[in-house]
Amino acid sequence: MSTELTFSQVDPYAGLKAAAGIGRADILATMKTANIRGRGGAGFPVSVKWNLAAAAVGPEKFIVCNADEGEPGTFKDRLVLSEHADLVFDGMTIAAIAAGAQKGILYLRGEYVYMLNDLETVLARRREDGMLGQNSAGRIGFDFDVEIRLGSGAYVCGEETALIESLEGHRGEPRNRPPFPVDTGYLGRPTVVNNVETLAWAACILARGAEWFNRIGTEQSAGPKLLSISGDCENPGVYEFPLGVSITEVLKVVGAEDAKAVQIGGASGQCVPAGNFERKIAFEDVATGGSIIVFGPGRDMLDVARNFMEFFVDESCGQCTPCREGNEKLLEGIEMLAAGTCSMKYLRELCSLGKTMQVASKCGLGQSSPNAFLSIVEHFPDEILGRAEGTVA
């Protein structure tokens, strides 16, 4: 753990200039060696995505930066875009060289509209500096530019295919996959959708070398990761940790050693109780797109579950049955528990429904929306089961 973010130590343009010098094949090889996985939460290997897009056939290709940072408890992309926007645009341009794309789109969360002017200023400067536009970064015939588009406030538009639907002017609803965006994305063209942080790390990797990145973290979860830490802790904020760090270590740094539980991965993540704080934050253990919410000893876990379920009942796109109706049923169940009218049998039924939602929903939203509910029921039986109808508290 260092107090200064790596992003502050990497010069703008450095990664891009390195990439422009080595070309597509070497960029892909570097990303493969770095073994970087997507920082948005799903952890898909970046080199695989870029390779697929590079191999896809289409009259044009797009690089989309997913800046629809909407997961409750994440605010690290806001910091990256505010303070290190050049790294993000460097990363987009590097991805464009690798995939053979001509156009980039930054899909900016609607609430981040206040950044729009600053970001446009950065883009204008990059054009002046020859990093965008005709022969970008000095590569002859590589005319890459970036456009910024604003979201309209739907959480689901952080899901890459819903994001693409939104970009196309449609209702923000996830598409059926396959086909995946790398084949059929924006306007039916091959499209790479990467998270803000992923693209910034890509720029760092090209600037500092794949080995530097790969030495950090674990075998399956290489590199450092930004974490947005909030909740019942002394020092909330954005931190950089190597992946593989234990929850205990993180809590020590932010001053929350008395925590009762932490929600890792936001509303769609999982709730880890104090007994499991030795677990590691990594794709192979507890994965996160960056959101860590700390719950202190005084928190009522049923309130926590209610808060998350209310969020999903608001944010489900309403397209598929399990998510549209299921979230509502889970929230109803929580209200019943709070009122002492939920039978054990019905609670079991709701847990079973949650498992159906995890596998039968159309997209990641519905598939992860019951996670918080299920993990709280599992890890805090005293607080939850004690409220079931007919049980003695």
Added chain:
Amino acid sequence: MTDNPKDIKSSDRAPKAQRGQVVQKPDGVDAIGAKITVNIDGQDIKVPMGTTILEAARKFGIRIPTLCHHDDLCVAGVCRVCVVEIEGQRALQASCAYPITSPLKIKTHTPQVRRARRHIIDLLLSKHYGECYTCFRNNNCELQSLAKEYGVDFFRFGHPEKPMYEKDNSSYAVVRDMNKCVLCRRCVRTCIDLQEVGVLEAAHRSSDTRIETFLDKPLSDVVCINCGQCINRCPTGALTANDPTDEVWAAIDDPTKHVTIQTAPSPRAGIGECFGLEPGTPMTFEMNTALRRCGFDKVFDTNFTADLTIIEEGTELLLRLYKALVEKDETVALPQFTSCSPGWVKFMEHFYPEMLPNMSSAKSPQQMFGALIKTFYAEQQGIDPSNIVSVALMPCSAKKFECNRPEMTDSGFKDVDYGLTTREMAKMISEAGIHLPDMPKSDFDAPFGTATGSGVIFGATGGVMEAALRSVIELVCGVRAEDLFEHANIIPVRGFEGTRLVELPIENVGPVPDVFKKLVPNWDWLKGATLKVGVCHGTANAKKVLDDIKNGGEFSKCHFIEFMACPGGCLGGGGQPIPTTPEIRAARAEAIYAEDRSYGVRKSHENPVIWELYEKFLTDGPCGHISHKLLHTQYTARGKYI
């Protein structure tokens, strides 16, 4: 025209937003149409690349339940009832939406899959208000069938006890009861993708999601064309036609009323399905008996006015051509469009009002008949027309709107009082205790009894054009239609391709028949000309044809184009039995063409009763003053307004 709907069918499988999608081929497979072996429930099956898991399973006789999937519509993958397990994948996949591009091991009914399906059905039922026995889809409801199939024995997640939404009864044609909606979005896809009208859309989010019209206005206040295709594809009773059977019964039960019914060609080809018969079993003459037993005083054949339409619309065409070709009048609107499909008419009024001059002014057969029953027939039979209740049995929901158009009162009364759909008629017949297939056969009533095969084929796409061509060939060319087409079957205009173009060179002309002598001196001006006609069904295809005309494409060179709002023509109408699939529509078409073949007289102009009518009643001939008053109409340029 290159974008023949048949050609684009495969890419239509995807929602519009995703059209043009490419399915990536796996490594090493180069040939288009390469086959892949998948294993479904332990059995290997070879399927072409890109086949969905659902299609592959069906090919193999494995049933996977579906709800949002429909053979006529693009893929949605939203209900999740059809989920299956794929080895190596954590999540279940919707089989209707998953294209097979690599060898997969699929299981269709594991415990996890069965649990998911049961949960999904339970969740749908938790929002589905209504009792099955008060629903017109009772015993013909896909949600009900699923509940039965998956052994739903109680409402695990509850069941609404009170309606949540008000029923929308505003439209003459379509009634929407959102309490029964399961949000499968078939109606949305029907309206946007199949018909390209776009009246319905999913609005709001999450559990507030609802299918709404623009600004949630009543259906009568939006640009709905009343085609009712959404009704035919709704899996539940959320969409129905506006049902006037109570009023019809009341008229029948009123001894002072003389209740007539005219029956269109398509209901007879479809109504058997409501009585458990295979699609394509014609019930024409059994139905005549059943209708009399229900209490209708007279049973007429709409085909009579279909023949009359051919004469009126055909004369109108010849007059337009004469004006354009001989009098060189450049203001004449050509091609002339048929006007018998009321859904199509409203589509034009809303979306292409600037092209309304191309529309034939001839009324539809239903409305021609209505005007004649309360004038000619009333006079002839000595019945006070105010005591006649004129009912029309139609395969159509838009006919209900049509008979309520304010201008359809040329007889001095409401020309047609009620439009019934095939489904509503089947209900009335059942209510009268009649099992239709058991009925003895009987003929239509005089004085309109005799119809021709040309009238019958109005029910299938291309039928109006075929009937028109049969008559044009004989009246203009002076030869028999059989001389040019075997058995006078004009095959090129038949079929289910979305759009068709046919050319008919007029090599020789004959003498002008007496009835046309007032209108044209001779046919010499048509000699050597080539008559170009087009056929089009489904309003999505109509849009293509109309845009092609605007862009000066092939269809702009046509003289006459048949348009039908519904895919397949009237036999696929919004009032026909549910379900509908391409196969069912093909079977109904076969029944219609079989009936045509069985007729002694198969050409409209050979219908002797038609000429009797002109002699006795429409005395100044086709497109004359009287016929203009009774048999022709005008249209309203509505644009995006009602």
